[in-house]
Amino acid sequence: MEFALFCTKVNILILLLSLSAPYKFIQSPMDFGPLNLHQATKTASLDFGRILFNSPSAVLRPQSPQDISLLLSFLSASSFSRVTVAARGAGHSVHGQAQALDGIVIEMDSLPPSIEIHKKSEGEGELLSYADVSGGALWIELLRESLKLGLAPRSWTDYLYLTIGGTLSNGGISGQTFKHGPQISNVLQLEVVTGKGELVTCSPTTNTELFNAVLGGLGQFGIITKARILLQEAPEKVKWVRAFYDDFHTFTKDQEMLVSMPHLVDYVEGFIVLNEQSLHGSSIAFPAHMDFNPDFGTKASPKIYYCIEFAVHDYNMKGTNVEQVVEDVSRQMSYMPSCIYSVEVSYFDFLNRVRMEEMSLRGRGLWDVPHPWLNMFVPKSGITQFKDLLMDTISPDNFEGLILIYPLLRDKWGTNTSVVLPEAPRADRVMYVVGVLRSASPGSVHEIVRGHRRIAEAAGELVGAKQYLAHQPSPAKWRGHFGRRWDRFADRKSRFDPNCILSPGQGIFPRVYTATSLPI
Template identity: 45%
Template sequence: MRASPILKLFVALLLTGINSRKSDPDASYTSLSSLDVDGRFTFDDVSEAAMDFGHRYHHLPSAVLHPGSVTDVAETVRHVFQLGPGSRLTVAARGHGHSLQGQAQAAGGIVVRMESLRRAQEMRVHAGDEPYVDAPAGALWIDVLKETLRHGLSPKSWTDYLHLTIGGTLSNAGISGQAFRHGPQISNVRRVEVVTGKGEVFNCSPTHNADLFHGVLGGLGQFGIITRATIALEPAPKMVKWIRVLYSDFTIFTEDQEMLISSKKTFDYIEGFVIKNKTGLLNIWRSSFKPQDPVQASRFNSEGRTLYCLEMTKNFDPNDPDMAMQEVKELLSQLRYIPSTLFQSEVSYIEFLERVHVSEVKLRSKGLWEVPHPWLNLLVPRTGIHAFANEVFGKILKDSSNGPILLYPLNKSKWDNRTSAVIPDEEIFYLVAFLSSAPTSSGQDILTQALMQNEKILQFCKKANIQIKQYLPYINTQEEWQTHYGQRWDTFVQRKLSYDPLAILAPGQRIFQKAVASS
């Protein structure tokens, strides 16, 4: 589809500004103190709003809104919209601050502290034939889990880390090992409440205000701030059989993964890891996993090898475990892993879903959590995954000591192509996530090395014409954003023009720049 002249002009104005001449710093934020809000604004202690999990970008806002209601969010955005292009103010919604490269920051603008809404609004669970939870977008997924479990229910699709807000993950996609079956979190939403870039409040669903509904899901905050969401639920399992096995052959590893995600009778969660040049690997697991054959496992030598870990779970009822255990046995018999590397554990459902938080607590105690995280998250088409692995795991990647490397397949059919999220145009594609940490106490410039590695990976994909898509994208130029969205770029721009014509929202994503008229 060719872009219309109006869309081209709109994008050009937003990306370059109406007038490139510099003007005095914007002082219009002082008018915010006159707004009648249920919550409050802070103007001095704003440093926390300039920090995120990535710990690389720190853009101070002029003000932080701690909303006491959705009306506060709408009034604030409407106020900025009415100031028009003469104001430099922008607005960014900040959840739990887990963005990686300043995406939830607003330099000189207003940051909305969405977690304040979870204290101002209640969460409601509705049981029945089609159960759901209706929750404020500032609520953490761990709180959603605890509340729904009280009713014997649970959301279907998760992220690996639950201390994230609903609005934050729904603005991206929300992916974990259940997505091959249930799709990402954005495929399990029934309704959302949204504040647009004009300060208007809309209730949206697939049949009501449908364009805005699909636009904000995976929309990177560009069309509206999600303030409330209705999430589909299912009966919650009580216990989880948790399994890890190792492979040394990448082809066999991916074939087994693809077989599992394509089968009707399969595991409930499927993920994979890449492990390179790690010693004492199996000893790491022994604290929580038991080897099926301890003698064989004790003789396993992982030093200097690239290995691939397949991680799976099977939900079961502890009062009737036999059927699930038989299914596990049958499924394992179809896999071609290294026999001595079968490790298993049984934990409660909430223990499994909170597995990353356990690691967080340990890292925090060592001062290794609040450090730079130069992550790179890619969606790689199946036709390119072997060339990708040969180059990246065979040549570019030296080891996996700076953080986990995830690699597992997903099904395109479980994604709704009406949303703003973009994925490779193949039925099976892979999430490949390089989750590096760069502690400054190491004495080495790990951050620089990780960033160089990320760039080498991206350049290889471009040179080899592997049609990757970035997940949690960090893209700097209009040309790259157009490539990222492909044929859907015109739709993306049209939605921006409809719902946030002044480009007020989510400036930290760096897709559009607010066009400010010089005084």
């Protein structure tokens, strides 16, 4: 046992010393001796955004949370260098958030996969069903395993090929958020390696400050190695409905009505229909024929439409008529005459709907391209003004991508996590999420990013909007982003990662170091 621990320490030391060598290495505690794998560091410098390409000096592929703990303990105890560490999940970041320039990237998918489902039995009272899942596992993997027992998580992201730890470090939102809150509101317990290398189990009642800090904490306080996710009974089928609008006010009014019906409606999203591409591209995963042929006007005078999606779960229970529920809900909506469509799909296919769109984009060569995305939380009072601000910067005739827009309910979000929401009057329960999900050519990406920066700053000043999955150009801008919550965020950083080792790609805190000798 002592010999194995010594070998691991030597191995980590080799990794650290390699940072000053002219070569790049991948090093794991299971690999004795450095391996010259240039491809590993190349992959670690790449993400879905394809905007930033910060190459690390080393890549760690841990075999256990203890390996991560050892590395961070070593770095935290020695302030001999500028070495920083980033945890990389599925690589779906957009602005290099999981990159570590000249530092170490930890590939979380190398952790042994672990998904343990705990199903509540009849007669167990208030006990909850839950899943214990490793931080590097994908949500699609958890869905497949939990469905085998008729269970599923309550809250999702639209795209399921993301890691558990990655989305919990940000928030995790989709059309179920209005009903169940974001994914970070559906976590019972976490296992976390802090920036000091401490392996800690935390929950709402144990090590509470760390638990709240890590949820939505952008990777600044610790690396999630395991999560306990709340589960519920899974429906067998979903009635999926789309309705179209030509008036923005009516569109938002109906969305807000739908999210006020959580006893009837299980999912609500919406998007802007700018052109034929946005109409048909978003219809790939909706396998019903839609006889909707809108007039988009001319380039000089474009006409814009809007689409609401909502869904009702079908548990196949006697006495429940899903068709009647959809009819009753639809009757209260004010969509364009005859412009409503529905389809029945399996629960799995509904949740995995974006996978079909991914396959289509891959076939068209639009997946492995730059994605200069912008995601904003917008107060209800400013959503029309924000929409107008956004549309002033977009040409509908050549926009490639999707613009999501749908309401969330503020009281479904915990107030002690690290997520930043827009300020709003206490009575203003609704806020909106707007996602500008673009595909771009390498030549245009930086211009688009600059445009998004101007939109985000203007929206912050005009309506108090806040970025989700934020990217700020400087620590000063980050302080402005957090506003009155900055002091708590900074205090948590000093407590759990005082040397500012973690998540350098976020650009929030510079690495703190002094020149000392390396402890052995």
